[in-house]
Amino acid sequence: MLVRLLYASRATHAMSEAELQAILKSSREHNPATGLTGLLCYSDGIFIQVLEGGRDAVNARYKAIVDDQRHRDVIILSYEEIGERHFAGWSMGQVNLHRLNPALVLKYSATTKLDPYAMSGHALMALFQELVNTGAIVCS
Amino acid sequence: MLVRLLYASRATHAMSEAELQAILKSSREHNPATGLTGLLCYSDGIFIQVLEGGRDAVNARYKAIVDDQRHRDVIILSYEEIGERHFAGWSMGQVNLHRLNPALVLKYSATTKLDPYAMSGHALMALFQELVNTGAIVCS
Amino acid sequence: MLVRLLYASRATHAMSEAELQAILKSSREHNPATGLTGLLCYSDGIFIQVLEGGRDAVNARYKAIVDDQRHRDVIILSYEEIGERHFAGWSMGQVNLHRLNPALVLKYSATTKLDPYAMSGHALMALFQELVNTGAIVCS
Amino acid sequence: MLVRLLYASRATHAMSEAELQAILKSSREHNPATGLTGLLCYSDGIFIQVLEGGRDAVNARYKAIVDDQRHRDVIILSYEEIGERHFAGWSMGQVNLHRLNPALVLKYSATTKLDPYAMSGHALMALFQELVNTGAIVCS
Amino acid sequence: MLVRLLYASRATHAMSEAELQAILKSSREHNPATGLTGLLCYSDGIFIQVLEGGRDAVNARYKAIVDDQRHRDVIILSYEEIGERHFAGWSMGQVNLHRLNPALVLKYSATTKLDPYAMSGHALMALFQELVNTGAIVCS
Amino acid sequence: MLVRLLYASRATHAMSEAELQAILKSSREHNPATGLTGLLCYSDGIFIQVLEGGRDAVNARYKAIVDDQRHRDVIILSYEEIGERHFAGWSMGQVNLHRLNPALVLKYSATTKLDPYAMSGHALMALFQELVNTGAIVCS
Amino acid sequence: MLVRLLYASRATHAMSEAELQAILKSSREHNPATGLTGLLCYSDGIFIQVLEGGRDAVNARYKAIVDDQRHRDVIILSYEEIGERHFAGWSMGQVNLHRLNPALVLKYSATTKLDPYAMSGHALMALFQELVNTGAIVCS
Amino acid sequence: MLVRLLYASRATHAMSEAELQAILKSSREHNPATGLTGLLCYSDGIFIQVLEGGRDAVNARYKAIVDDQRHRDVIILSYEEIGERHFAGWSMGQVNLHRLNPALVLKYSATTKLDPYAMSGHALMALFQELVNTGAIVCS
Amino acid sequence: MLVRLLYASRATHAMSEAELQAILKSSREHNPATGLTGLLCYSDGIFIQVLEGGRDAVNARYKAIVDDQRHRDVIILSYEEIGERHFAGWSMGQVNLHRLNPALVLKYSATTKLDPYAMSGHALMALFQELVNTGAIVCS
Amino acid sequence: MLVRLLYASRATHAMSEAELQAILKSSREHNPATGLTGLLCYSDGIFIQVLEGGRDAVNARYKAIVDDQRHRDVIILSYEEIGERHFAGWSMGQVNLHRLNPALVLKYSATTKLDPYAMSGHALMALFQELVNTGAIVCS
Numbered sequence A, B, C, D, E, F, G, H, I, J: 001m002l003v004r005l006l007y008a009s010r011a012t013h014a015m016s017e018a019e020l021q022a023i024l025k026s027s028r029e030h031n032p033a034t035g036l037t038g039l040l041c042y043s044d045g046i047f048i049q050v051l052e053g054g055r056d057a058v059n060a061r062y063k064a065i066v067d068d069q070r071h072r073d074v075i076i077l078s079y080e081e082i083g084e085r086h087f088a089g090w091s092m093g094q095v096n097l098h099r100l101n102p103a104l105v106l107k108y109s110a111t112t113k114l115d116p117y118a119m120s121g122h123a124l125m126a127l128f129q130e131l132v133n134t135g136a137i138v139c140s
């Protein structure tokens, strides 16, 4: 049983580039062992992450993530049983913030500030998909 | 933004009737304040719960529930943004176990033992809905 | 060209029953002349109104209503060209507040407090329709 | 909650090019602050405008616009909650009148004179979309 | 090839009951010979008629009707090739005007005055169908 | 309200080229004033014409055409309220008979002789559309 | 492979009741052996028959029927591979002509004379089905 | 993962009532342990059986059944992953042959002899469902 | 009324190339007069033919063909009322047998031997269409 | 009646390349005679095979395969009546294991280890189809 989970959260303090890379590095080390793949985006104190994998693996990791002190107000935006992954190629891809231009954010939300707490899960998933299609994901 | 969340978990030890009633009692005290409604089912060491409410409220409570030491292996079975609630009438209804007869379980799973870990979220939600339709929910 | 418009607004001060009846009375006097029909609901400082009629007539009246000093923050929730009216029988029906019980509000929103500003137009229209179907409209 | 609003109105007097540019200039100054985007068309004494943005922002601005003394007979042609904007790239694009040739108007209306008061909202929105697709929008 | 035609027209002068009955009587004498069936409605100087039958027969009779000096401004509202008739039981049924109450007209149009020239063919056909369903047709 | 009307008729006598051009010439002079557009085809004593425009304009002209002594047996093949025109570019285009080859006629009818009286309106409209797509319309 | 075939034909001479019963009697004797079922209708010199059964059996019998000198101009109106029969209960039911009233014929055709040669197969099949539903089939 | 399997086979010799009851008895003893449910039908040397249960359990039992010397020519007619069982109430129901009347067989096949080898899986499943709906299953 | 008929038959004796050409030649002489078009395929003692045209013409010719002594066991595979022909370009095209390779036959049937008696009409029509698309038709 | 069957099994011992080629060689010798086509994949002790052909032929061969001592735990993943084959070009194609990279497996399953016992039939069929589309099949 494969599932795809999309959530957002608020960083408890502004992330430095080093702190962010630490999360990504450790994610890329952990995830292959349990078959997890996905994307992580950090911008202006907001995390958005999509996680794909077996149902048990995704839930186990999500429990760890929710309890992580580096962020709070974690809310699930979308969760579905899937037939195939969309992000199978990334053990944890990083969304390149320079592609996240204001016009793209505006397309799916009321202002140019990316605020997942004011968006539906469908809109945010569509924005993520558009980022992937335009090659805005770095590393894997 | 309303959401409906269905999860399952394994009790860390066999629940006594009193322990179960304690969870239900406290849920019915907490839930109205944040607009949560839903159902709880306990059977043979397995919890299954459906929670409806505002997106923030459901996620906040789910974080507390996942960390509750009375159960483990919590997995989300279904999560969706909804236009209207199905269980608006129950601050936390209890599924009457005597209605959960083997034939009904068999209808949706491979054996007569209710094992949400081996079921899809759709099947379990259908079973829950059938329980509601046949009046198998007690209290509110 | 028939249209149906649903909007919400915040009363600038708490309405007395007399003030509310004044609005209804004058609406029922004005509306037939221009073929307008609809419903008005007032609860806890919030107005919600649905207006049906010819496109010109609805827009002309809506301009007057938006400028009315008795309310502010008027937002359109739904507006559509229609083939037939749903509320043809009421020159301006009043929603009976005693039918607007918490459970019904909860069915379509996160808490028991009716807050159209946090709802989609579809959800609010569905709630209104349900009020009509359960006979919760008084006068005409 | 994103919405898209399309309306038409009659100028209270024939607009000079300078008057029109004044409206556009001030719109482009105001709109970004509240996340509004859209198009404005002026032709033969008729304004047609499409406004996209957050529901509160669009309604607040629409109230100001309806009360503007430079036009009257403002009628909403279309209003919908949307998942994504169509005109995210323009803080207020101007429809280039030279592209508004008679044949294009004729395609959607009974005569070559553009008369939104005799058209359905769908037809006018289709005409606008065709103008965008054929590159008939200037500035942004 | 069966077709159904719906048209409206303006009487050139106010019809007396006798004049109207004359039209109906002669229609019921003519129509069976060519397999025509349908309904006729007269109200406030407006005729509305639906004609069903073979394509040639309907067109031949429609040519005679359009040229009839008793009315003018004849406009077709709806015309379609059909698999089966809706009004097979009436050689020319008369719509009972007392059923044509204001509320029913209002349901499909902007004011209580029945004005087919301001309505779409679909709306008027729906109104006719509703009249049939409520038994508002007299004679046959 | 835009409509599209397709009809066929039988010429009362064989048309000379000059007579046909006279009809086309006068149509192209009349039609722009009332916003009419369309196509005319003459072949072997049969006229087929499609007329698009405002509902009143189309019906007024159709009344004149039906009474024209140059043809008889006028039958409507298709009539529909439309959102946009298909033939907006022609005040009255002439179907080039040399494109009306036998194989194309055969595609939509039982023999190579074009006989609209034995065809459904859909088939004839499809044939016309194919003629337009293959550039078989001359003048405008 | 089950099929259903509907055809019409013209009797070469007016059938007497005895001649008709002879056809029906022999059909009921022949058909069970090859698993054929169906209905036969004779009216005013026209036969209409529906035959259901295995593909080979229906075609073999149809070849015999086409060559039968008692009728001519046999045309297939409908032929389809089916998942289940509609007329499994009749080895060859006879359509009771007294139920074939003018109004029913008129519902599906241009005049009250039943003329399958001027009808589509769908319309005729619908008329037959309606006869069955109203109990108009005698014997079996 | 629940599946439903429908197969047919030819008995290697004519079954006595005792032999048939032996198969049913042993099936009802075996099946509950592995969560299998279903129906068995024997008629004129032909077995037809539907088996529902977990994918592993159904396949394991099917392997045993295919090798059973009491029948041969076993062919699968239908096999699908299912969300819920249709025959959850029978550990192995027996189809009552007296309900299997010729007319019902004829409805789904070319002759009155039930021959699954000449039928599609859909048709046979429909016939079985109809037997269940008409109460033709005995024991459980 | 246009129809398309597909049938298969068994040659009463093996056709020589000359005999086959005789059938094709005479078909191409006869068919244009009655507006028939289609394809003929002969292979290993089996004829398959598709005939398109007016309903009367197709049925009249089919009667002649069924009685032709050069083949027997004629079975209709498909028959439908159509809006437009697929084979309007061939008065009687011949399927080039060299394109009828085993792989193509296998795609639609159980073995490499083309046996229409064991195929559904849909499958055979699809095979024919594929032959046309791959240019496997010679002459016309 | 064509069917397509997909199954998986566990090799009773690790297959050598020679053993695998022996199975493929013998399959390619047997299959053409009964019109079977398909693909075979062996990886890490797991066989996955798709078989297409006539219903009797597929079932007869499947019985032989299930009893083959070289594997066990054979489970059907998918079985359907089909209109046309997907793998008509291979008497038994071999899936090239070098194309079966981890990312592709991950796309359809929870971990990079291909485990058909934990997958739905749809997912595995999709993976197979993707292998064919990317040219990962060798020999035929």
Ligand SMILES: Cc1cc2nc3c(=O)[nH]c(=O)nc-3n(C[C@H](O)[C@H](O)[C@H](O)COP(=O)(O)O)c2cc1C
Pocket: A023, A026, A027, A028, A030, A031, A040, A047, A049, A061, A064, A065, A066, A068, A070, A071, A092
């Ligand atoms: C925004 C965010 C995203 C994270 N994503 C992942 C992830 O994809 N995989 C992962 O293993 N840990 C991730 N972590 C780290 C986990 O929260 C947690 O620290 C880690 O799973 C601990 O794993 P361990 O207890 O197995 O060492 C993330 C943390 C944050 C704050």
Ligand SMILES: Cc1cc2nc3c(=O)[nH]c(=O)nc-3n(C[C@H](O)[C@H](O)[C@H](O)COP(=O)(O)O)c2cc1C
Pocket: B023, B026, B027, B028, B030, B031, B040, B047, B049, B061, B064, B065, B066, B068, B070, B071, B092
């Ligand atoms: C199976 C299960 C279901 C629960 N459901 C709810 C619930 O619906 N509402 C609730 O408030 N607490 C529920 N709880 C208790 C929470 O886990 C937690 O103890 C409680 O939310 C603590 O609330 P507090 O920290 O606000 O006191 C549940 C616990 C278990 C084990």
Ligand SMILES: Cc1cc2nc3c(=O)[nH]c(=O)nc-3n(C[C@H](O)[C@H](O)[C@H](O)COP(=O)(O)O)c2cc1C
Pocket: C023, C026, C027, C028, C030, C031, C040, C047, C049, C061, C064, C065, C066, C068, C070, C071, C092
């Ligand atoms: C919440 C609310 C709803 C109203 N609804 C209507 C109405 O349906 N019809 C109406 O004529 N006036 C309505 N009014 C009053 C109008 O705002 C305005 O006072 C009235 O149209 C003035 O009409 P007049 O200028 O033609 O006298 C409403 C006012 C409020 C505050």
Ligand SMILES: Cc1cc2nc3c(=O)[nH]c(=O)nc-3n(C[C@H](O)[C@H](O)[C@H](O)COP(=O)(O)O)c2cc1C
Pocket: D023, D026, D027, D028, D030, D031, D040, D047, D049, D061, D064, D065, D066, D068, D070, D071, D092
């Ligand atoms: C046809 C028309 C279109 C307008 N469009 C906009 C617009 O898109 N944005 C805007 O800020 N003002 C627009 N205006 C001006 C407003 O009506 C109003 O003057 C302006 O919002 C006043 O803003 P302020 O009160 O915040 O200064 C428009 C005016 C007209 C006549």
Ligand SMILES: Cc1cc2nc3c(=O)[nH]c(=O)nc-3n(C[C@H](O)[C@H](O)[C@H](O)COP(=O)(O)O)c2cc1C
Pocket: E023, E026, E027, E028, E030, E031, E040, E047, E049, E061, E064, E065, E066, E068, E070, E071, E092
């Ligand atoms: C509103 C209206 C409806 C009519 N409907 C019919 C009709 O259904 N059938 C009919 O034969 N004549 C109808 N007539 C009369 C025809 O216009 C015309 O007088 C009549 O067909 C003349 O027939 P004749 O020339 O065959 O005598 C109608 C006239 C009017 C004004």
Ligand SMILES: Cc1cc2nc3c(=O)[nH]c(=O)nc-3n(C[C@H](O)[C@H](O)[C@H](O)COP(=O)(O)O)c2cc1C
Pocket: F023, F026, F027, F028, F030, F031, F040, F047, F049, F061, F064, F065, F066, F068, F070, F071, F092
């Ligand atoms: C086949 C045919 C097609 C015609 N099409 C048109 C047309 O498209 N527009 C038009 O104005 N007249 C058309 N006419 C001419 C009209 O029948 C009629 O003569 C003309 O509208 C008279 O217009 P008037 O009375 O305004 O001079 C057509 C005539 C025939 C015979």
Ligand SMILES: Cc1cc2nc3c(=O)[nH]c(=O)nc-3n(C[C@H](O)[C@H](O)[C@H](O)COP(=O)(O)O)c2cc1C
Pocket: G023, G026, G027, G028, G030, G031, G040, G047, G049, G061, G064, G065, G066, G068, G070, G071, G092
């Ligand atoms: C209108 C009509 C319908 C017939 N229907 C049937 C029929 O359903 N079954 C049948 O066996 N013969 C039917 N027949 C008779 C056949 O045409 C033919 O005479 C008969 O099948 C001869 O059968 P035989 O050659 O086996 O004796 C029908 C004949 C006519 C004229």
Ligand SMILES: Cc1cc2nc3c(=O)[nH]c(=O)nc-3n(C[C@H](O)[C@H](O)[C@H](O)COP(=O)(O)O)c2cc1C
Pocket: H023, H026, H027, H028, H030, H031, H040, H047, H049, H061, H064, H065, H066, H068, H070, H071, H092
């Ligand atoms: C037509 C037929 C249907 C059968 N159905 C079942 C069945 O539903 N369950 C079952 O356990 N055995 C069934 N059997 C018997 C099995 O073929 C086999 O004898 C049995 O599963 C042996 O089980 P064992 O080896 O575990 O003793 C059936 C046999 C036949 C011939």
Ligand SMILES: Cc1cc2nc3c(=O)[nH]c(=O)nc-3n(C[C@H](O)[C@H](O)[C@H](O)COP(=O)(O)O)c2cc1C
Pocket: I023, I026, I027, I028, I030, I031, I040, I047, I049, I061, I064, I065, I066, I068, I070, I071, I092
């Ligand atoms: C397989 C086959 C296909 C035939 N196709 C046609 C055809 O398409 N057109 C045709 O006129 N005759 C066709 N015939 C010949 C007819 O069966 C018959 O001989 C011919 O229509 C006699 O026509 P006639 O009686 O008008 O001379 C075909 C014959 C066979 C055996």
Ligand SMILES: Cc1cc2nc3c(=O)[nH]c(=O)nc-3n(C[C@H](O)[C@H](O)[C@H](O)COP(=O)(O)O)c2cc1C
Pocket: J023, J026, J027, J028, J030, J031, J040, J047, J049, J061, J064, J065, J066, J068, J070, J071, J092
């Ligand atoms: C994984 C696997 C796949 C096989 N696939 C085929 C096959 O496609 N065709 C075939 O004839 N035999 C296949 N076999 C071999 C059969 O199991 C069996 O040995 C063979 O059909 C014996 O045929 P015979 O008894 O006719 O000699 C396969 C065996 C295995 C283990």
